[in-house]
Amino acid sequence: MHVLSSRILLRPRDPEVSRDFYGRTLGLAVYREFGTGPERGTVYFLGGGFLEVSGRSDAPPSETLRLWMQVADCAEAYEEVSRSGAVVLRPPVQEPWGLIEMWIADPDGHRIVLTEVPADHPLRYRP
Structure with missing residues (x-):
């Protein structure tokens, strides 16, 4: 298997609160965004990888x-x-x-x- 890219997928309880935390509190730069509305996806640069905050989960x-x-x-x-x-x-x-x-x-x-x-x-x- 030849991996070309990777990211961690995070399904938060409240996507807006999590985007505020990763974007404002930690200051992670945005790689890309997709979709619309409160559950849109935001992918952050995470050093040599990426962190995607998208969707929602109550788990x-x-x-x-x-x-x-x-x-x-x-x-x-x-x-x-x-x-x-x-x-x-x-x-x-x-x-x-x-x-x-x-x-x-x-x-x-x-x-x-x-x-x-x-x-x-x-x-x-x-x-």
């Missing part, structure tokens, strides 16, 4: 789904999302494996980890 968030987003500076991201009113589940902490991670939740309760790879971490630093 609770799955414990098996997490969004992982690498950011340049976790402390700065913490300040930004806190000012924007995001639910911060855990402020930035340097993990035993060396990454700095913080956790937030989207309006439906989906957990999102914001991760910083420090300059001296093996993922970035090669002696």
Whole structure:
């Protein structure tokens, strides 16, 4: 199989609230929009992938789904999302494996980890 593109599909309880969260609170850039009305689809750039917010679902968030987003500076991201009113589940902490991670939740309760790879971490630093 040769994958050409991919995206995560998110079916929120309230699409407008979720679009506001991903677009305004997190500041994700819009890749494309389709359809009309409150349940129209919006696809956001998500680093090397995409996040599509479309449709609607009353199902609770799955414990098996997490969004992982690498950011340049976790402390700065913490300040930004806190000012924007995001639910911060855990402020930035340097993990035993060396990454700095913080956790937030989207309006439906989906957990999102914001991760910083420090300059001296093996993922970035090669002696």
